[in-house]
Amino acid sequence: MEDFEWHDPLLITDVSFLRQQGLHHTNSQTHAECILPTLCSSVGSLMENSAESGPTVDGRSVIGFSLASPDLVICMGSHDVPSPRYELSPEFFKSGDRIDVSLENGIKGSEMKESLENPAGNEEEICTDSSFELVASPFVEQNSIKHCTHVMSINVGSTDRIVFEGAIQFSEDCCFNGGDIMRTNDPITGDGEGLSLYHTARFGNCSYHFEILESGTYMVDLYFAEIVFTDGPPGMRVFDVFLQDQKVVSCLDIYARVGSNNPLVISDLKTCINGDEGLLIRFEGVIGSPIVCGISIRKFASAEAGEVELLERMGLAYMPQCESPQDIGYGSMDGEFHRLQMEHESQEKELVETKRVLEEVKRENELKSRECQEALKSLNDLRNELMRKSMHVGSLAFAIEGQVKEKSKWFSSLRDLTRKLKLLKMDHIALLEEATSFKQCLADIDDVSSIIQSKINEHTQLCDDVKIKFVEGVKERKELYNKVLELKGNIRVFCRCRPLNPEEIAAEATMAIDFSSEKDGELIVKSNGISKKIFKFDAVFSPQADQADVFKDTAPFATSVLDGYNICIFAYGQTGTGKTFTMEGSHDNRGVNYRTLEELFHIVEDRKKTFRYEISVSVLEVYNEQIRDLLISESQPGVTSKRLEIKQVVEGGRHVPGIVEARVTNVNEVWEVLRTGSNGRAVGSTNANEHSSRSHCMHCVMVKGENIINGECTRSKLWLVDLAGSERIAKTEVQGERLKETQNINRSLSALGDVISALATKSPHIPFRNSKLTHLLQDSLGGDSKTLMFVQISPNENDLTETLCSLNFASRVRGIELGPAKKQMDSTELFKYKQMVRVACLIRKNTSKLEFVPSYDANLFS
Ligand code: ADP
Ligand code: MG
Numbered sequence: 001m002e003d004f005e006w007h008d009p010l011l012i013t014d015v016s017f018l019r020q021q022g023l024h025h026t027n028s029q030t031h032a033e034c035i036l037p038t039l040c041s042s043v044g045s046l047m048e049n050s051a052e053s054g055p056t057v058d059g060r061s062v063i064g065f066s067l068a069s070p071d072l073v074i075c076m077g078s079h080d081v082p083s084p085r086y087e088l089s090p091e092f093f094k095s096g097d098r099i100d101v102s103l104e105n106g107i108k109g110s111e112m113k114e115s116l117e118n119p120a121g122n123e124e125e126i127c128t129d130s131s132f133e134l135v136a137s138p139f140v141e142q143n144s145i146k147h148c149t150h151v152m153s154i155n156v157g158s159t160d161r162i163v164f165e166g167a168i169q170f171s172e173d174c175c176f177n178g179g180d181i182m183r184t185n186d187p188i189t190g191d192g193e194g195l196s197l198y199h200t201a202r203f204g205n206c207s208y209h210f211e212i213l214e215s216g217t218y219m220v221d222l223y224f225a226e227i228v229f230t231d232g233p234p235g236m237r238v239f240d241v242f243l244q245d246q247k248v249v250s251c252l253d254i255y256a257r258v259g260s261n262n263p264l265v266i267s268d269l270k271t272c273i274n275g276d277e278g279l280l281i282r283f284e285g286v287i288g289s290p291i292v293c294g295i296s297i298r299k300f301a302s303a304e305a306g307e308v309e310l311l312e313r314m315g316l317a318y319m320p321q322c323e324s325p326q327d328i329g330y331g332s333m334d335g336e337f338h339r340l341q342m343e344h345e346s347q348e349k350e351l352v353e354t355k356r357v358l359e360e361v362k363r364e365n366e367l368k369s370r371e372c373q374e375a376l377k378s379l380n381d382l383r384n385e386l387m388r389k390s391m392h393v394g395s396l397a398f399a400i401e402g403q404v405k406e407k408s409k410w411f412s413s414l415r416d417l418t419r420k421l422k423l424l425k426m427d428h429i430a431l432l433e434e435a436t437s438f439k440q441c442l443a444d445i446d447d448v449s450s451i452i453q454s455k456i457n458e459h460t461q462l463c464d465d466v467k468i469k470f471v472e473g474v475k476e477r478k479e480l481y482n483k484v485l486e487l488k489g490n491i492r493v494f495c496r497c498r499p500l501n502p503e504e505i506a507a508e509a510t511m512a513i514d515f516s517s518e519k520d521g522e523l524i525v526k527s528n529g530i531s532k533k534i535f536k537f538d539a540v541f542s543p544q545a546d547q548a549d550v551f552k553d554t555a556p557f558a559t560s561v562l563d564g565y566n567i568c569i570f571a572y573g574q575t576g577t578g579k580t581f582t583m584e585g586s587h588d589n590r591g592v593n594y595r596t597l598e599e600l601f602h603i604v605e606d607r608k609k610t611f612r613y614e615i616s617v618s619v620l621e622v623y624n625e626q627i628r629d630l631l632i633s634e635s636q637p638g639v640t641s642k643r644l645e646i647k648q649v650v651e652g653g654r655h656v657p658g659i660v661e662a663r664v665t666n667v668n669e670v671w672e673v674l675r676t677g678s679n680g681r682a683v684g685s686t687n688a689n690e691h692s693s694r695s696h697c698m699h700c701v702m703v704k705g706e707n708i709i710n711g712e713c714t715r716s717k718l719w720l721v722d723l724a725g726s727e728r729i730a731k732t733e734v735q736g737e738r739l740k741e742t743q744n745i746n747r748s749l750s751a752l753g754d755v756i757s758a759l760a761t762k763s764p765h766i767p768f769r770n771s772k773l774t775h776l777l778q779d780s781l782g783g784d785s786k787t788l789m790f791v792q793i794s795p796n797e798n799d800l801t802e803t804l805c806s807l808n809f810a811s812r813v814r815g816i817e818l819g820p821a822k823k824q825m826d827s828t829e830l831f832k833y834k835q836m837v838r839v840a841c842l843i844r845k846n847t848s849k850l851e852f853v854p855s856y857d858a859n860l861f862s
Contacts, residue, residue: 148301150296151218153295153296154171155293157201158172161196161200165223165294168296175210176208177209178207179203180202181200182202183199184227184261185199188261195263198227201292203289203290204285205283205289205290207280209278212278213273218299220270220279221268222265222267222281223264223295223296224264224291225260225261225262225291225293226255226261226262227260227291229255230260234256237285237289237291238251238252238253238285239283239288239289240284241283243279243281244272245280248269249266252290263293467709471707471709478564481563492539494537494538494539494550494789495535495541495790495810496793497513498581499544499795500795511526511797512526512527514526515543517534522537523537525803525807526797535807536811537814538814547585548595550790551592551595557788558718559599562603562604562705565786566716566780567717568719568785568786569583569719569790570723570789571583571592571721571792572726573725573790573791573806574792574794574799574806576725577793577794583722584674593699597701600703612706614704615702616701618656618662618702619673619697621695622696623696624740625744625748627643627646628644631659632660632680644658644659661702677697681695694741694742696722696723700719703716717779718780723749724745726745748772751770751773754767755777789814791809792806
């Protein structure tokens with residue numbers, strides 16, 4: 001079915017089985033004169049048609065049903081389908097005899113009418129409708145003997161020509177109404193003289209009215225030929241014929257039946273004339289115009305006439321009424337009478353015999369008529385059956401129509417799906433192509449990534465090597481740096497002298513210190529203009545040295561804190577010698593505290609790619625052996641803060657629980673914190689200056705470092721301590737509370753000295769806990785930690801005693817570190833070493849990048 005192209009609205013049904021049944025009859029079709037109005041014959045003709053030109057599916061015959069109309073329409077014989085052909089039913093052929101069947105005539109057995117015979121031997125066809133379907137059958141008297149008398153025949157279209165067709169004479173045209181005359185000189189097929197009847201015709205809708213005909217039953221023969229549309233095609237001329245306004249021929253298409261220039265005779269069209277109405281024959285076109293060549297009318301004879309004819313055929317003369325013997329003369333009368341009598345008797349006997357034969361013939365005739373009636377009855381039954389079947393088929397067609405509609409819906413959805421499938425297939429192909437290209441891309445990417453991976457591996461390897469080298473380098477640097485600081489001394493002492501203040505200058509105070517050998521870290525104490533003692537420190541800063549000069553030598557400690565070492569920087573000295581100035585400084589002239597933290601952040605910034613640092617600051621005060629947090633903001637004047645204690649933590653360090661550790665990330669925050677601490681120190685007392693001199697102000701900077709490269713972590717502390725004034729108690733001559741303060745200060749300062757001393761002598765016991773100050777500083781004194789002491793002195797000769805005390809204390813601290821052996825070196829030997837180190841330093845200065853190296857020996861050995 002897939003190959004078959006559907007043209008709605010025809011539904012195709014397989015009728016091959018019917019065709020097979022009727023196939024062997026088709027060779028008899030040329031003898032067809034009429035048809036049986038059975039479905040079988042219709043189907044048979046349809047099969048014939050379909051076999052020639054109709055649809056076949058897979059070699060099978062099919063029949064079409066129109067889906068436009070629910071009624072059954074056999075497409076053959078429709079106006080829409082030209083060239084319908086009718087053939088005989090299989091029953092007809094089975095009979096072997098030719099039977100003329102029509103509703104008008106009944107069944108006539110094998111008797112043939114001459115007029116029906118086709119002289120050319122061509123088949124003649126009669127439209128089914130004319131003979132049995134549409135025309136109501138006129139009553140045909142049973143038992144009547146068919147006998148017709150020729151009444152009249154006309155050569156239609158001829159005005160002057162009388163022609164003979166067989167024995168019938170056709171006179172010129174008459175009694176017509178409408179139509180035009182057509183003539184042809186073409187030979188009619190099998191043309192002989194007799195066929196000149198077909199050379200003229202009447203063309204167009206027309207009628208013939210024979211008024212002269214008396215009432216009775218008539219038989220009409222009509223003669224047709226297609227002489228106009230000689231090239232066809234079929235369907236150009238289709239028309240109906242009416243007798244007495246009754247359609248007797250329907251949809252006659254001459255060309256379709258016999259082609260052009262071929263005679264077609266429709267005979268024995270029976271009609272009745274009542275009264276003096278005459279006979280009316282009408283030709284009416286369905287498609288195109290009707291055409292007719294001849295009309296022949298015969299009258300149906302009476303029964304008596306038929307009987308006479310029958311007798312004649314039996315060879316018997318019609319016996320007239322006998323004359324009476326009385327009419328004959330006497331003489332030979334007796335003999336003659338006797339002979340006649342004898343003859344009469346024998347004739348009577350013959351008559352009796354004849355009557356008997358006649359009776360038999362009548363009986364036979366009755367029998368035949370009954371048979372005819374039965375045949376007619378069965379014919380009617382068949383017709384009813386056909387109607388019933390037609391209706392059934394109609395309903396089937398209706399149902400099929402629904403199915404076909406459904407099917408067409410399915411077909412359309414199938415088409416849609418097919419279209420979608422095609423689109424999807426195209427998409428699929430496109431995606432496949434894309435996928436292939438992506439695959440290729442992936443392969444390329446894999447290649448590139450493997451190359452990159454190998455490069456990365458190379459670089460990682462390289463980086464690891466570099467890292468290792470770097471870490472080693474850092475470690476080495478740290479160690480070297482530490483070594484340098486150690487060489488410089490883990491406890492270093494810088495001496496700073498303040499300038500004479502305006503009052504002292506006004507009082508013309510004398511300078512007791514000579515800074516002529518300041519560069520060598522030496523200062524000379526004079527008394528009354530005479531040099532009394534030379535002091536030597538790691539650095540000596542004269543009154544002219546500014547904060548920056550001082551810090552220059554302090555900066556390396558900041559690096560050391562970030563390297564993980566604990567540092568302690570404190571300022572020691574008599575009140576008013578500039579401890580606070582050195583450590584805190586002023587806003588415009590910032591001291592060691594701020595500058596160290598500033599330096600820390602500079603180094604943090606420099607190292608940010610390799611180290612991560614967290615810096616926090618605590619500010620506290622030790623006064624009378626009590627620790628006070630200077631960053632507690634709620635501290636109010638006169639209100640003492642809660643007491644803080646020192647605790648040892650797990651890692652071994654010291655910690656003051658509850659102390660504020662302010663996190664700082666930049667120098668601005670540092671300044672804020674320092675100022676807060678400074679203010680806190682000030683508010684703690686009614687007399688800020690006095691108080692500050694008698695307490696230790698301590699800044700603790702806590703640094704957490706992480707080496708990003710190797711994950712190494714460090715924790716270190718930087719203590720920045722502004723110690724209380726170191727002036728001697730005897731001089732101050734104080735009492736009560738002030739005495740207690742002074743004692744506490746002296747104790748803590750001497751504890752500091754003791755601790756340093758114990759560290760220097762590597763004593764097994766270091767007395768850190770003797771004061772809060774040393775206890776707090778425990779982590780940053782001794783071991784790896786570095787200590788820087790600023791010894792602050794006054795230049796005023798009036799302060800000389802205190803100055804000497806401070807310088808002696810500082811010398812003790814420094815002397816301990818350097819060790820007595822070194823001290824004991826003689827000056828020539830020392831000079832020799834100095835020279836050697838200087839040379840070595842010059843060489844290293846040119847080769848090493850460590851810029852601090854030259855300074856260390858200069859200070860160390862100066
Ligand atoms: P301390 O803290 O030791 O008691 P201060 O730091 O308060 O001493 O200093 C006392 C005074 O001396 C302050 O007015 C300070 O400005 C001044 N002073 C101290 N050292 C210097 C210095 N190097 N240059 C200038 N002025 C100084
Ligand atoms: Mg001070």
